Amino acid sequence: MTDFDPKMDLVLERYIAVPPQKVWAAWTVPDILMQWFTPAPWKTVACEIDLRPGGKFRTVMQGPDGESNDGTGCYLEVEPDRKLVWTSALGQGYRPNVPQYGVPTFTCLLELTPKGGGTVYRATAVHGTEADAKIHADMGFADGWGAALDQLVALMSR
Amino acid sequence: MTDFDPKMDLVLERYIAVPPQKVWAAWTVPDILMQWFTPAPWKTVACEIDLRPGGKFRTVMQGPDGESNDGTGCYLEVEPDRKLVWTSALGQGYRPNVPQYGVPTFTCLLELTPKGGGTVYRATAVHGTEADAKIHADMGFADGWGAALDQLVALMSR
Numbered sequence: 001m002t003d004f005d006p007k008m009d010l011v012l013e014r015y016i017a018v019p020p021q022k023v024w025a026a027w028t029v030p031d032i033l034m035q036w037f038t039p040a041p042w043k044t045v046a047c048e049i050d051l052r053p054g055g056k057f058r059t060v061m062q063g064p065d066g067e068s069n070d071g072t073g074c075y076l077e078v079e080p081d082r083k084l085v086w087t088s089a090l091g092q093g094y095r096p097n098v099p100q101y102g103v104p105t106f107t108c109l110l111e112l113t114p115k116g117g118g119t120v121y122r123a124t125a126v127h128g129t130e131a132d133a134k135i136h137a138d139m140g141f142a143d144g145w146g147a148a149l150d151q152l153v154a155l156m157s158r
Numbered sequence: 159m160t161d162f163d164p165k166m167d168l169v170l171e172r173y174i175a176v177p178p179q180k181v182w183a184a185w186t187v188p189d190i191l192m193q194w195f196t197p198a199p200w201k202t203v204a205c206e207i208d209l210r211p212g213g214k215f216r217t218v219m220q221g222p223d224g225e226s227n228d229g230t231g232c233y234l235e236v237e238p239d240r241k242l243v244w245t246s247a248l249g250q251g252y253r254p255n256v257p258q259y260g261v262p263t264f265t266c267l268l269e270l271t272p273k274g275g276g277t278v279y280r281a282t283a284v285h286g287t288e289a290d291a292k293i294h295a296d297m298g299f300a301d302g303w304g305a306a307l308d309q310l311v312a313l314m315s316r
Contacts, residue, residue: 003251053211053235054243076234076252077211085212089247089254093161094234096247096263096286105254128254 008133010125012145017118020081022156027084027110033059036155039147046070051078056092059101071101073108084110103139104132121149162282166291170303171280178239178270178277180314185242185268191217194313197305204228209236214250217259229259231266242268261297262290279307 004011016023026032030047038044038061045068046060058072074090074097077083087107088100099105106125113120123145127133162169174181184190188205196202196219203226204218216230232248232255235241245265246258257263264283271278281303285291 003253005253008253085252087248087252087254090245090265091286093284094243094245094265094267095161095163095166095284096245096265096290098286107248107252107254109252126251126253128249128256132254 004124005126007130008127010127010133010137010141011122012124012142012149013120013122014146014149015115015118016121016149016153018153018156019117020112020114020119023112023119023121023152024081024084026152026156032155036151037061037148039144039151050092051075053078054092054094057086069102072097073100076107082112084108104128104135106132106136123149163284165288166285168283168285168291168295168299169280170300170307171278172304172307173273173276174279174307174311175276176311176314177275178272181270181277181279181310182239182242184310184314190313194309195219195306197302197309208250209233211236212250212252215244227260230255231258234265240270242266262286262293264290264294281307 026036028049028051030049034044034047037059041064043062044059045062048056048058050056053075055075056072057075061069072091073086073088074094075086077085089097089105091097104127106127109124109126111122125136125141127136184194186207186209188207192202192205195217199222201220202217203220206214206216208214211234213233214230215233219227230249231244231246232252233244235243247255247263249255262285264285267282267284269280283294283299285294
């Protein structure tokens with residue numbers, strides 16, 4: 001469970017013509033996730049997924065000039081095809097994290113609602129302060145998460 | 159699930175002659191928790207418990223000179239009479255926290271194993287760095303958590 005706060009949370013909600021099962025696979029199978037997760041020209045070059053509460057979610061992103069961002073989070077709720085919650089505030093085994101993923105600490109709530117043959121896709125980034133939400137917004141949350149979702153749709157519609 | 163690391167984790171493990179059901183009540187019923195949770199002369203003067211993953215765990219501790227410490231954490235795993243996991247890294251709804259409880263950020267893993275008529279009581283404080291574990295140890299983790307447990311045993315043995 002989470003509690004939405006419009007001042008501290010950023011949301012990407014969109015209907016996509018991809019069924020929930022395929023969206024779930026895109027988020028939980030490393031070989032698939034690596035193909036869409038990072039907006040080009042950045043790439044996801046490594047991914048580890050231990051899909052259970054307390055399990056690790058690690059991605060390594062690489063920029064066009066070779067710069068990289070190695071982030072480890074922790075899954076909190078895993079409800080296949082429906083809901084995935086993970087946080088950058090914790091790592092493997094719920095161990096408190098130093099800041100990760102190159103953005104302010106956040107919890108990601110992914111909610112998938114079946115509709116017609118597709119999915120109402122809702123991704124919320126939950127922050128601890130309004131300031132952190134603003135930094136994340138200014139870093140391009142809407143464009144970045146939107147571009148990644150475009151890549152997910154293109155990949156899973158093949 | 160958690161992964162014990164002797165360099166970053168502090169543990170209090172002891173057999174107590176209190177059955178797991180009573181230990182569970184001591185940790186999860188606010189009116190009971192307030193009677194033992196804080197080593198005297200400090201007192202717990204308020205407590206909120208929303209006992210489910212993502213739910214809030216708040217305590218307000220008050221010192222002999224009126225100083226107080228208001229901390230909010232978040233439950234992660236709730237397995238009645240057996241296992242309770244909560245973290246100070248998150249608050250209500252998994253929202254990232256600013257530092258709480260007046261100690262370095264930690265995740266608390268409470269494990270209760272029935273034995274005879276009592277319980278093998280194991281409480282682990284999981285930290286993000288060795289430095290945080292050392293600060294918590296130097297602040298008196300062993301004495302503090304041990305004295306609180308003495309109070310729990312005295313209370314629940316009446």
